[in-house]
Amino acid sequence: MISLSNLYHVVEAMVPLYAAMALGYASAKAKAFSPEQCAGINHFVAVFAIPLLTFRMISSNDPYAMNLRFLAADSLQKLTALAGFAAWARLAKKENALAWAVTIFSLVTLPNTIIMGVPVLEGMYGAVSDSLMAQTVVLQFALWFIVVVFLLEYMAAKSAVASRSQLADAEAQLDADEEEGWPSALRILAVAAKKILKLPNTYSSMLGFSWSLIAFRLHLKLPPIIDNSLSIISVSAVGLAMFSVGTFMARRKRFILCGYKLALLAMIARFVVGPAVMAATSLAVGLRGVFLRVGIVQAALPLAVLSFVYAEEYNVHADIMSTGFDFNTLFPCQLIFYISIKFCITSTNQSLISAGSLWAFCYQFLLHSSTTLC
Amino acid sequence: MISLSNLYHVVEAMVPLYAAMALGYASAKAKAFSPEQCAGINHFVAVFAIPLLTFRMISSNDPYAMNLRFLAADSLQKLTALAGFAAWARLAKKENALAWAVTIFSLVTLPNTIIMGVPVLEGMYGAVSDSLMAQTVVLQFALWFIVVVFLLEYMAAKSAVASRSQLADAEAQLDADEEEGWPSALRILAVAAKKILKLPNTYSSMLGFSWSLIAFRLHLKLPPIIDNSLSIISVSAVGLAMFSVGTFMARRKRFILCGYKLALLAMIARFVVGPAVMAATSLAVGLRGVFLRVGIVQAALPLAVLSFVYAEEYNVHADIMSTGFDFNTLFPCQLIFYISIKFCITSTNQSLISAGSLWAFCYQFLLHSSTTLC
Numbered sequence: 001m002i003s004l005s006n007l008y009h010v011v012e013a014m015v016p017l018y019a020a021m022a023l024g025y026a027s028a029k030a031k032a033f034s035p036e037q038c039a040g041i042n043h044f045v046a047v048f049a050i051p052l053l054t055f056r057m058i059s060s061n062d063p064y065a066m067n068l069r070f071l072a073a074d075s076l077q078k079l080t081a082l083a084g085f086a087a088w089a090r091l092a093k094k095e096n097a098l099a100w101a102v103t104i105f106s107l108v109t110l111p112n113t114i115i116m117g118v119p120v121l122e123g124m125y126g127a128v129s130d131s132l133m134a135q136t137v138v139l140q141f142a143l144w145f146i147v148v149v150f151l152l153e154y155m156a157a158k159s160a161v162a163s164r165s166q167l168a169d170a171e172a173q174l175d176a177d178e179e180e181g182w183p184s185a186l187r188i189l190a191v192a193a194k195k196i197l198k199l200p201n202t203y204s205s206m207l208g209f210s211w212s213l214i215a216f217r218l219h220l221k222l223p224p225i226i227d228n229s230l231s232i233i234s235v236s237a238v239g240l241a242m243f244s245v246g247t248f249m250a251r252r253k254r255f256i257l258c259g260y261k262l263a264l265l266a267m268i269a270r271f272v273v274g275p276a277v278m279a280a281t282s283l284a285v286g287l288r289g290v291f292l293r294v295g296i297v298q299a300a301l302p303l304a305v306l307s308f309v310y311a312e313e314y315n316v317h318a319d320i321m322s323t324g325f326d327f328n329t330l331f332p333c334q335l336i337f338y339i340s341i342k343f344c345i346t347s348t349n350q351s352l353i354s355a356g357s358l359w360a361f362c363y364q365f366l367l368h369s370s371t372t373l374c
Numbered sequence: 375m376i377s378l379s380n381l382y383h384v385v386e387a388m389v390p391l392y393a394a395m396a397l398g399y400a401s402a403k404a405k406a407f408s409p410e411q412c413a414g415i416n417h418f419v420a421v422f423a424i425p426l427l428t429f430r431m432i433s434s435n436d437p438y439a440m441n442l443r444f445l446a447a448d449s450l451q452k453l454t455a456l457a458g459f460a461a462w463a464r465l466a467k468k469e470n471a472l473a474w475a476v477t478i479f480s481l482v483t484l485p486n487t488i489i490m491g492v493p494v495l496e497g498m499y500g501a502v503s504d505s506l507m508a509q510t511v512v513l514q515f516a517l518w519f520i521v522v523v524f525l526l527e528y529m530a531a532k533s534a535v536a537s538r539s540q541l542a543d544a545e546a547q548l549d550a551d552e553e554e555g556w557p558s559a560l561r562i563l564a565v566a567a568k569k570i571l572k573l574p575n576t577y578s579s580m581l582g583f584s585w586s587l588i589a590f591r592l593h594l595k596l597p598p599i600i601d602n603s604l605s606i607i608s609v610s611a612v613g614l615a616m617f618s619v620g621t622f623m624a625r626r627k628r629f630i631l632c633g634y635k636l637a638l639l640a641m642i643a644r645f646v647v648g649p650a651v652m653a654a655t656s657l658a659v660g661l662r663g664v665f666l667r668v669g670i671v672q673a674a675l676p677l678a679v680l681s682f683v684y685a686e687e688y689n690v691h692a693d694i695m696s697t698g699f700d701f702n703t704l705f706p707c708q709l710i711f712y713i714s715i716k717f718c719i720t721s722t723n724q725s726l727i728s729a730g731s732l733w734a735f736c737y738q739f740l741l742h743s744s745t746t747l748c
Contacts, residue, residue: 016599020603020606023607034414037411037417038414039414040412040413041414041415044614048397225389228390229390229393232391232394233393233397240610242606
C-alpha cells in the first residue's frame with residue numbers, strides 16, 4: 001500500500017518547484033517582465049547560479065566513495081541506448097538518422113538531475129539520493145554531454161560539407177581538414193571540446209571534481225567564508241531556474257510544437273524507455289534496494305534543460321525537445337506518475353515496474369491530451 | 375581586546391554579501407548583462423524575492439514577545455530625529471527646508487535592515503539579533519516608510535500648487551481639494567497610503583504581521599509545503615539584491631554624485647548621527663547589554679534601499695541618497711568600521727562609543743577620499 005507519508009514527501013518536494021514555475025508563468029503572462037528581462041534572469045541562472053550549485057554539489061561528493069555499481073548501471077544504460085540507437089540509425093539509412101539517434105538518446109538517458117532530481121529524490125528517498133545524484137551529475141557533465149555535443153558537431157560538419165552552407169566555423173575547420181584529407185574524428189572532438197569549454201558548467205564541474213579529489217584525499221574542507229560566498233548565489237538556482245522555465249513556457253505560442261505523434265514518442269522515450277532500460281541495466285549489474293529505486297526514478301525525471309539548449313543551438317529537433325518541457329505543466333499528472341513509480345518499484349513484485357510505469361504514463365498522456373485539447 | 379573570533383564573525387558575515395555585489399559589478403562592467411537584463415533581476419528582487427523574505431521574517435517573529443524597550447529606543451530615535459529636523463526646517467525657513475529634513479531623517483534613521491542587517495548582525499551577535507531585526511522591520515515598513523512617503527507627497531502637492539506643474543495625480547487631488555478648501559492632511563495621507571499600497575513589500579509586511587498575530591496566539595505554524603514554496607524564492611533575495619546593487623554601481627558614470635561636502639554630511643548623518651542618537655535614546659529608555667549593542671550597530675548599517683528608491687521617484691535629493699550606496703564599495707573600510715564599532719560598544723568604557731565611531735568614520739572617510747581621488 002502507498003502510505004500517506006509517501007504521498008506527502010513527493011508532494012512536499014515538488015510543490016515548491018511548481019510554485020516557482022507558476023510564478024514565472026504568471027509573471028510573463030501578465031507582462032510583469034519583458035522578454036529581455038526574463039532573458040536576464042535566465043542568463044543569471046545559466047552563468048552563475050547553476051554552475052555554482054553544480055560546483056558545490058560535486059565538490060562535496062566524496063569521489064573515493066562513489067557507488068560503482070550505481071555508476072555502472074547508469075553508464076550501461078547510456079551505452080546500451082547509444083549503441084541501440086546508433087545501430088538503428090545505420091539500419092534505417094535515412095539521411096537524418098543520426099539526428100534522430102542523438103535526439104532519442106538525449107530524451108531517453110539525460111534527465112534533469114540538478115534542478116529537479118535533487119529536491120524530488122530527496123523528498124522520495126532522503127539524503128542517500130543526494131550523493132548518488134552528485135555522482136550522476138559528474139558523469140553527465142564530464143562525459144555524456146560531451147558525447148552529445150561531439151555527435152552534434154559531427155553532424156554539423158557533415159551537413160556543412162554536403163550543403164556548403166554558411167557554418168563559418170565548421171567550414172574553416174573543413175577547409176583545413178580537406179588539405180589533410182575529413183574531418184578527422186580527432187578534429188571534431190577538438191571542436192566539440194571548444195564548445196563544451198564555453199559552458200560555465202563545464203568549468204564548475206571540472207573544478208568541483210578536482211577539488212573533491214584533493215579535499216577528500218587530504219581531509220580538507222572549503223572554508224565557510226568561501227562556501228557561504230558560493231552559496232549566497234547558488235541557493236537561488238532552483239527557484240530562479242523553475243521561474244525561468246515558467247516564463248519560457250508562457251512566451252511560447254503553443255504547446256506540443258512537434259505534433260501529437262512525435263510528442264507521444266518523446267514521452268514514451270523519456271518516461272518509459274529511459275526508466276525501463278535503467279531498470280534492466282541496474283538489475284543486470286546487481287543493483288538492489290534503495291540504489292535501484294533511486295536509479296529508476298532519476299531516469300524518469302523530466303528532460304535535462306541542457307539537452308534542449310543544444311537541440312536549439314544546433315537546430316536538431318528543438319521542437320521535440322521543447323515538448324519535453326510540456327510535461328512540466330502537468331503537475332498533477334507528474335505527481336501521480338512519481339507516486340505510481342515509487343509505489344511500483346517499492347512493491348515486492350518487481351514485475352509491477354513496467355505495468356505501473358505504463359499505467360502512469362497512459363493516465364498522464366490522456367490527461368495531457370484532454371488538457372491541451374480543451 | 376578585540377578577539378580574532380570577533381573579527382572572523384564579522385568578516386564571515388560580510389564577505390558573501392560583497393562577493394555577490396562584486397559579481398554584479400564585474401558582470402555589468404564586462405557587459406555580460408545588458409541594462410534591461412539587470413533591470414529584470416532587480417525587478418525580480420523588488421517584486422518577489424524581498425517581499426517574500428520580509429513575509430517570512432515578520433511572520434516568524436512572535437508579536438506577543440516583542441522587546442518593547444528595544445522598540446521604544448528605536449521609535450524614540452526616529453521621533454527625536456524627525457522632531458529635530460522638522461524644527462530645524464521651520465527655523466531655517468528655506469524653501470526646500472522640508473526636503474532637507476526628509477532626506478536627513480531618512481539618512482539618519484532608516485538603515486538597510488533586511489538585506490544587510492540580518493546577516494551582518496547575526497554574524498556579530500548571533501540569533502538574538504534576528505528577532506530584533508524582524509521587530510525593527512515591522513515598524514519600518516508599517517510606520518516609518520509611510521511617514522516618509524507622506525512627507526514626500528505633502529511636498530509634491532505643495533510644489534504642484536506653487537508651480538502648477540504637470541503632476542497629474544497631485545493636480546487632480548488639488549482640484550478636488552480646492553473645491554472643498556488644501557489639500558487636507560487626511561487627503562495627503564490617502565495619497566501616501568495609495569503609493570504605499572503599490573509596494574509589494576507593504577502587503578507582505580502586513581500579511582506577515584497579521585499571520586504572526588494569528589499564528590502565535592493559536593500556536594499555528596505555516597505548513598512546511600507553503601513555507602518551502604515561499605523560501606524557494608526568498609532565499610535568493612540577499613544574493614540577488616547585492617548582485618543588483620553591484621550592477622547598479624557599475625552602470626553609474628561616477629561616484630559621489632552630490633559633491634564631497636554633501637557626501638561628508640551624508641556619511642556623518644548615516645554613520646555617526648544615526649548610531650549616536652540611537653545610543654542616546656537606548657540608554658535613555660534603559661536598554662542594556664546585547665540589545666543595546668544590536669540597537670547601535672543596526673543604526674550604523676548602510677542606507678535602506680527603499681529610501682533611495684523614494685528619493686529617485688520624488689526627485690528629492692536622489693544624488694545624496696545614491697552616495698549612501700557608495701559606502702558599499704568600500705568593503706575594507708566598512709569592515710574596519712563594524713569591527714571598531716563592535717569593539718567600542720562591547721568595551722566596558724561606554725565613553726569610547728562616540729570616540730570609536732568618530733575614529734572609524736574619519737579613517738573610512740580618508741580612505742574613501744583617497745580611493746575616489748586616485
